[in-house]
Amino acid sequence: MISALWSDPTDLPTALRDSAAAVDAVIERLLAPPDGPEARVYEAMRYAALAPGKRLRPFLVLTSCHLFGVSACSALQAAAAIEMLHTYSLIHDDLPAMDNSDLRRGRPTCHKEFDDATAILAGDGLLTLAFEVLSETDTHGDPAVRCELIQSLAKAAGSAGMVGGQMIDLLAEHDHSLDIGAITRLQRLKTGALFAFSCEAGAILGKASIESRRSLVAYAHDMGLAFQIADDLLDAEGSAEETGKSVGRDADAGKATFVSILGIDGARTQAKALIDQANHHLIAFGDKADLMRKVAEFVVARRS
Numbered sequence: 001m002i003s004a005l006w007s008d009p010t011d012l013p014t015a016l017r018d019s020a021a022a023v024d025a026v027i028e029r030l031l032a033p034p035d036g037p038e039a040r041v042y043e044a045m046r047y048a049a050l051a052p053g054k055r056l057r058p059f060l061v062l063t064s065c066h067l068f069g070v071s072a073c074s075a076l077q078a079a080a081a082i083e084m085l086h087t088y089s090l091i092h093d094d095l096p097a098m099d100n101s102d103l104r105r106g107r108p109t110c111h112k113e114f115d116d117a118t119a120i121l122a123g124d125g126l127l128t129l130a131f132e133v134l135s136e137t138d139t140h141g142d143p144a145v146r147c148e149l150i151q152s153l154a155k156a157a158g159s160a161g162m163v164g165g166q167m168i169d170l171l172a173e174h175d176h177s178l179d180i181g182a183i184t185r186l187q188r189l190k191t192g193a194l195f196a197f198s199c200e201a202g203a204i205l206g207k208a209s210i211e212s213r214r215s216l217v218a219y220a221h222d223m224g225l226a227f228q229i230a231d232d233l234l235d236a237e238g239s240a241e242e243t244g245k246s247v248g249r250d251a252d253a254g255k256a257t258f259v260s261i262l263g264i265d266g267a268r269t270q271a272k273a274l275i276d277q278a279n280h281h282l283i284a285f286g287d288k289a290d291l292m293r294k295v296a297e298f299v300v301a302r303r304s
C-alpha cells in the first residue's frame with residue numbers, strides 16, 4: 001500500500017520527504033555502479049539524480065497511484081523512472097549548448113562537476129534507463145499496461161512534448177514577440193507534459209476509467225502552468241541561495257515569460273486561479289486526493 005510510505009499522510013512536508021526517501025532508495029539500487037571504467041557514467045548519473053531536488057514528479061506518480069490502489073512496488077518503479085527522465089532533461093538543459101548553467105539543485109551542474117561529454121552520457125543513460133525500468137515486470141504484471149506507460153512517457157518526453165517545448169524555448173531566445181498563448185503552449189509542452197504523465201501514470205497502472213484519466217491530465221495541465229508561473233516569479237525575484245540554481249536569466253536574455261507579460265502581481269493572481277481550477281478537477285476523487293490538492297498549493301508558494 002502506498003499510504004504505508006507516508007508516516008503522516010495529512011502533512012505535505014512529511015509526505016514529500018517520505019516519498020523522496022522511498023524513490024531515492026529505488027534510484028540508488030538502479031544506479032549501483034558496476035566494476036570497470038564505465039562506473040564514471042554511473043557516478044555522474046547518481047550525482048545528478050540523487051542531488052537534493054523536490055522530487056515533485058515522483059510524488060505525483062505516488063499520489064495518483066494512491067487514488068487507484070496501485071501497489072507501492074509498481075508505483076515506485078514509475079516514480080523512479082519519471083525522476084530519472086526529469087533529471088536527464090535538467091542535465092542536458094544546463095549544458096553550454098543550451099542554458100549554460102553552473103548551478104543546479106544547490107550544486108555545480110553535472111558538466112561542471114564532470115565534463116560535457118560525461119554529462120551528455122549521464123543524461124542519455126538516465127533517459128534510456130527510465131524506459132527500461134517501465135518495461136520491467138516489477139512495474140506491472142500486464143504487458144499491455146507496461147506498453148501503455150512506455151508510450152505515454154515517450155509522447156510526453158519526445159518531440160511532441162518536452163523536447164518540442166525545449167526547441168520552441170530555444171527559438172524564443174531570438175523571438176521576443178511571444179504572446180501569452182504561445183508561452184502557454186511552450187510551457188505545456190516543456191514542463192506540463194511530464195507533469196501530465198506523472199498524474200496519468202496512476203490511472204494507467206490502476207486501469208482507471210477514461211474520465212478519471214482526463215480529470216488527472218486536466219489537473220496536471222493547470223497545476224503545471226501554475227508551477228511554471230511560480231518558476232518565472234522565482235527567476236525574477238528569488239536568489240540563487242534560495243533556489244539552488246542561477247536566477248535572473250530570463251530578464252537578462254530579454255525573454256518573454258508569464259512575468260514579463262502579466263507583471264509580478266498579475267502572474268501571482270493567475271497562478272492562484274490556476275491552482276483553484278486544478279483542484280476543481282479532483283472533486284470526484286474526494287479525500288483520497290488531499291495530498292494532490294496540497295501539492296498544488298505548494299507549487300505556487302515554494303521558494304525553490
Ligand code: GRG
Pocket residue numbers: 052053054055056088089090092093105162163166190191228231304
Ligand atoms: C534538454 C530535452 C531537454 C529538455 C529540457 C525541463 C527542461 C527541458 C528544462 C529545465 C529548465 C527549467 C529550469 C525549466 C523550468 C521548469 C523546471 C522544469 C524546473 C525544474 O524542475 P523542479 O523545480 O526541479 O521540479 P527539481 O530540481 O526540484 O527536481
